[in-house]
Amino acid sequence: LILLRTLRDLVKERNIRERKAVQIGFVPTMGALHEGHLSLVRQALKDRHEVWVSIFVNPLQFGANEDLKKYPRDFKKDSRLLKKAGVSVLYAPNENSFYPVDFQTEVRVKSLSAGLCGAVRPAHFAGVATVVSKLLMQVRPHKLYLGQKDFQQCRVIEQMITDLDMPVRVRRCPIVREKDGLAMSSRNVFLSPSERVQARVLYQALNSVQRGVDSGQRDAFKLKNGMLLALKNAPSGVVDYAEIVDASTLAPMIKLRPSVQVLAAVAVRFSAARLIDNILLDIV
Numbered sequence: 350l351i352l353l354r355t356l357r358d359l360v361k362e363r364n365i366r367e368r369k370a371v372q373i374g375f376v377p378t379m380g381a382l383h384e385g386h387l388s389l390v391r392q393a394l395k396d397r398h399e400v401w402v403s404i405f406v407n408p409l410q411f412g413a414n415e416d417l418k419k420y421p422r423d424f425k426k427d428s429r430l431l432k433k434a435g436v437s438v439l440y441a442p443n444e445n446s447f448y449p450v451d452f453q454t455e456v457r458v459k460s461l462s463a464g465l466c467g468a469v470r471p472a473h474f475a476g477v478a479t480v481v482s483k484l485l486m487q488v489r490p491h492k493l494y495l496g497q498k499d500f501q502q503c504r505v506i507e508q509m510i511t512d513l514d515m516p517v518r519v520r521r522c523p524i525v526r527e528k529d530g531l532a533m534s535s536r537n538v539f540l541s542p543s544e545r546v547q548a549r550v551l552y553q554a555l556n557s558v559q560r561g562v563d564s565g566q567r568d569a570f571k572l573k574n575g576m577l578l579a580l581k582n583a584p585s586g587v588v589d590y591a592e593i594v595d596a597s598t599l600a601p602m603i604k605l606r607p608s609v610q611v612l613a614a615v616a617v618r619f620s621a622a623r624l625i626d627n628i629l630l631d632i633v
């Protein structure tokens with residue numbers, strides 16, 4: 350595992366790969382790695398790419414009252430996991446050189462960033478789009494690996510890549526879950542034992558939507574109400590949203606149709622962790 354801290358070193362390594370026509374698969378992360386991240390690495394290896402991972406806790410995507418300072422960091426453990434997983438290059442730039450004091454550019458993907466998480470985190474997706482475009486310009490990977498847990502993030506980045514003609518393909522990878530269904534997240538460590546038990550209801554609520562669809566329900570409002578009812582089983586959680594949306598535009602649905610791919614998505618705030626989860630619905 351080659352550790353790179355500066356853009357200069359990164360460019361040097363990248364140019365060597367260019368001459369050898371090495372195919373690069375890139376997994377951007379903020380560290381605190383778990384099985385979800387490692388599944389992206391494994392997919393990239395399976396796709397026969399040399400795997401590059403970045404670890405950078407991006408201050409631009411945290412709001413003023415969010416958990417930037419507290420965000421879990423364990424660089425040693427992360428490097429160990431990446432080495433063991435077969436990652437070739439770890440890029441972990443220093444914040445001050447990544448964003449020098451005169452940095453002033455923002456990349457904004459307008460309507461896809463507005464709803465769902467964007468409604469409660471207004472600067473978040475511009476922060477994500479900005480850091481990911483900068484990382485893509487630096488690393489110049491052939492393929493970008495993203496986890497579907499951050500579904501809105503996937504759509505924002507995919508749209509940005511299309512709009513800006515960025516020469517990279519995207520592979521969305523499925524959510525990795527704990528045994529009881531909770532989606533893996535770096536923030537799960539912030540749940541108290543009782544909240545950890547309650548957190549199961551996110552996935553249960555999403556599954557109740559699929560069951561509703563299976564029994565013929567096509568009214569998004571009714572499905573959404575079912576989800577809200579299920580989420581009541583987490584009394585310590587405050588629901589940010591529970592929505593049924595078009596998986597491409599992320600616009601709310603009214604009536605479900607098999608011709609449109611539909612996403613059920615939830616966000617619930619616990620005392621020290623805000624959790625999100627989603628499923629793509631099977632509609633026949």
Ligand code: PAF
Binds near residue numbers: 378407477499
């Ligand atoms: O999903 C994340 O960990 C981050 O949003 C990303 C894509 C690494 C950008 O900072």
